[in-house]
Amino acid sequence: MGPIMELARKHNIPVIEDCAQAFMAKANGQFVGTFGTISCFSTQQGKHMTTGEGGLVVTNDDALARRCFLLINKAWGYGDAKPDHYFAALNYRMCELQSAVALAQLEKTRIRCRRRVKAANKLTKMLAGIGGIKTPPVAAGDVHTYWKYCLTVDGSLLKDGAVGLAGKLKERGIASAPRYIQKPSFMCEVFQKRRTFGNSGYPFNLARPEAVDYDKAKFPMTWKALEDVLVLPWNELYTDEHIQYISDSIRECVEALR
Ligand SMILES: Cc1ncc(COP(=O)(O)O)c(C=O)c1O
Secondary structure, three states, rough: OOOHHHHHHHHHHOEEEEEEOOOOOOOOOOOOOOOOOOOOOOOOOOOOOOOOOEEEEEOOOOHHHHHHHOOEOEOOOOOOOOOOOOOOOEEEOOOHHHHHHHHHHHHHHHHHHHHHHHHHHHHHHHHHOOEEEEEOOOOOEOOOOOOOEEEOOOOOOOHHHHHHHHHHHHHOOOOOOOOOOOOOOHOOOHHHOOOOOOOOOHHHHOOOHHHOOOOOOHHHHHHHHHEEEEEEEOOOOOOOHHHHHHHHHHHHHHHHOO
């Protein structure tokens, strides 16, 4: 976040933080979601805390908070003396029931994240020194709260790389996802063919062409990262026994593939 914020300040660009998978995470000692102008957290069903679907927007800018309040609810000025639909807006409000669930979950999320970190740190320690895989790197001052536990697999050392390791782990009842996603979003039709509003191509047609050039060759590290990653589901209820089983299984599967 340091270099991003520095660049943004230099050019006066607002930063929107995508913290969908990063509840309670810290970068350089500071909570993520507190760096940018606006931050977004997802409470979709699989996240650290959930409201079934939905999410949270965080800002300490009162004017933007007011704008968000209006934007998600048809821009109708609820509570105003002369309310109106002030501008074209969405109907994306969270219902009362979901909001109540979100509030009740906030405190649990703190504990849940602590447990996730504790369990993940144990696994990281146990996996130290196994050739062919790398555990998630966490710099001093950072806190990773492990929505998932991502291994990096060296395909030049292990037969069939992340896919091979996932196959072996599956035989032991351990689920994992090689590649995480099949392709980056910029390779999907919406970006590649600009399938947006009718045939308008909006908003891509407003951008500088080089800003919307999604040529595959321009993103070699994205492809490399997808090729090497193996995503293990993570859970605050993992016991020491679970961690030991996962660790032993990874060690043995890696040895079998090396
Ligand atoms: C990194 C990231 N950003 C954004 C989203 C979108 O969140 P939502 O589904 O709540 O809109 C997700 C959801 O999976 C995500 O993982």
